[in-house]
Amino acid sequence: MSKSTAGGFLLLLPGVNAELIDARPGHIQLHNEAGPTPVVLSDGAYRVAEAFDGTRTAAAIYEGLRAGGVPVPNVDFVSALAQLLGKHGLAEVLEAPLAQPYTRVLSRQIESLYPLRHTCVGCGRSCEGHYIGPLQDEFLNTVDAIHEELSALYDDLVGVTPVERVSTDQGRERMVLARRDNRCIYLGVDGLCRIHKHLGAAAKPLVCRLFPLDTVQTETGIRVGVVGRCYELHRSFETAPASTPSELTGIPMEQFPAAEPRGADLRSRSRLLLNAGPGSIYASTQRLEQHLVEVLQDEGFGLRAGLEAFYATMRNPGLSDEPEDLMAGTGFGARVVELLQGFAVAMRAELEGQTILEGSHNARVVELCDFLSALEVRPLGELGEAERRYVSFVLSNEVFLRQWVNQPSLPTAFLVGLCGAMVARWRAEDAGESGETSVSEPFAYSMVAWVRTVRTGDNFVRFIGSEEVFQGLVDALGSPA
Numbered sequence: 001m002s003k004s005t006a007g008g009f010l011l012l013l014p015g016v017n018a019e020l021i022d023a024r025p026g027h028i029q030l031h032n033e034a035g036p037t038p039v040v041l042s043d044g045a046y047r048v049a050e051a052f053d054g055t056r057t058a059a060a061i062y063e064g065l066r067a068g069g070v071p072v073p074n075v076d077f078v079s080a081l082a083q084l085l086g087k088h089g090l091a092e093v094l095e096a097p098l099a100q101p102y103t104r105v106l107s108r109q110i111e112s113l114y115p116l117r118h119t120c121v122g123c124g125r126s127c128e129g130h131y132i133g134p135l136q137d138e139f140l141n142t143v144d145a146i147h148e149e150l151s152a153l154y155d156d157l158v159g160v161t162p163v164e165r166v167s168t169d170q171g172r173e174r175m176v177l178a179r180r181d182n183r184c185i186y187l188g189v190d191g192l193c194r195i196h197k198h199l200g201a202a203a204k205p206l207v208c209r210l211f212p213l214d215t216v217q218t219e220t221g222i223r224v225g226v227v228g229r230c231y232e233l234h235r236s237f238e239t240a241p242a243s244t245p246s247e248l249t250g251i252p253m254e255q256f257p258a259a260e261p262r263g264a265d266l267r268s269r270s271r272l273l274l275n276a277g278p279g280s281i282y283a284s285t286q287r288l289e290q291h292l293v294e295v296l297q298d299e300g301f302g303l304r305a306g307l308e309a310f311y312a313t314m315r316n317p318g319l320s321d322e323p324e325d326l327m328a329g330t331g332f333g334a335r336v337v338e339l340l341q342g343f344a345v346a347m348r349a350e351l352e353g354q355t356i357l358e359g360s361h362n363a364r365v366v367e368l369c370d371f372l373s374a375l376e377v378r379p380l381g382e383l384g385e386a387e388r389r390y391v392s393f394v395l396s397n398e399v400f401l402r403q404w405v406n407q408p409s410l411p412t413a414f415l416v417g418l419c420g421a422m423v424a425r426w427r428a429e430d431a432g433e434s435g436e437t438s439v440s441e442p443f444a445y446s447m448v449a450w451v452r453t454v455r456t457g458d459n460f461v462r463f464i465g466s467e468e469v470f471q472g473l474v475d476a477l478g479s480p481a
Helices: 043-050 058-067 075-087 143-151 194-199 206-210 245-249 281-297 303-315 331-351 361-373 385-400 410-430 441-454 457-463 467-477
Strands: 009-012 017-020 027-031 039-042 091-094 163-167 173-177 213-218 221-226
Touching: 009 075, 027 043, 039 043, 043 058, 043 075, 058 075, 075 091, 143 194, 206 213, 213 245, 221 385, 281 303, 281 385, 281 410, 303 410, 303 467, 331 361, 331 410, 331 457, 331 467, 361 410, 361 441, 385 410, 385 441, 410 441, 410 457, 410 467, 441 457
Parallel strands: none
Antiparallel strands: 009 091, 017 027, 027 039, 163 173, 213 221
């Protein structure tokens, strides 16, 4: 790399190989057959080198990594790393950016727990009840023209600003689509996206085109799966044709966006420790993650088996109460119901004054809150066979795709998921549904409303507000009444 990195676009060359070093946990060796000698980097430095995608300068890489929570000392560190890798034939400075970012990961392996299956029925409920974003620059560059064209067709869009800036739970700002009555302004009364309807799927924001697919980069490769946030997922998660990511989203693989890094360390969620020491917390979390996925996918999985696994994780010994007495026979049932009722009160207050449209996500949340407000301690019950497979699919993908990184810990996220399945079973039970041969609407809609609501940090706190509350649940689960 003879030319200066200033103003140039940094690229980690496609021919570069990365290997873990067993004798040096947390270090990666980069080498190129055409290069003189290999270079050994710490996992932190490798995280920086991974960002050399051929479309960004050293300054842009520094700003992007810092905004994502990656600890980078300064822009000079990025430039110095580029110079070092260049001397060894591993990186290059481009005078002009590549047309598409070159995505390079330690492993190109793509992993999924299940075949990718989903059929959109155009219900529109995935386009409401939450902010839709973050919006990428490509869409932001076209949204004004899109809005102008659609405003000529729909009077309710005239004079409306199409996007807005919001803050996340982590205090970062992002651009999202504007909303009206808690719904995307481009969601039509027919439940269809107006952008898609008139301009085609390719005109939509990337986040919309990808849903309900989630792709994440972990230490072992790219994980992909269908998330349990679609209200009609229960109709197709086992029966829709198996698809590739491109078939499911309509996005060619060469144009597929880079997978979001999600590490197993909640203190730095975007940091991937590629060769964690066997005794580290990071490695322990990876082992726990694998164990809980195995629990959820086991044919013997159920509500009691899930609680057994949770308690074994926290305390090691198993539960002794009979399944029918698990809730009423210990203080656990009373504590869970108390927390659920408090959660319902907080969520109803959050929705106060908002427009609640019939059949909308907010309407489903209100129905759930009304049920929880009147809930009394009752036997745990057990999932029907169809419900068991559905819950296994939803919760194992939540763990596998590391949706839990937005919550205090993996064990708390696992317990909260089980609580959602408990509530869904009770609602289905009251509706006279066994859940043996099919997943009923009361069960599925309760489960999705729960998953979508508690996955945000603020709402999670409304359910389990502190470490002390969580510890109280653990203690109650293993103690007689």
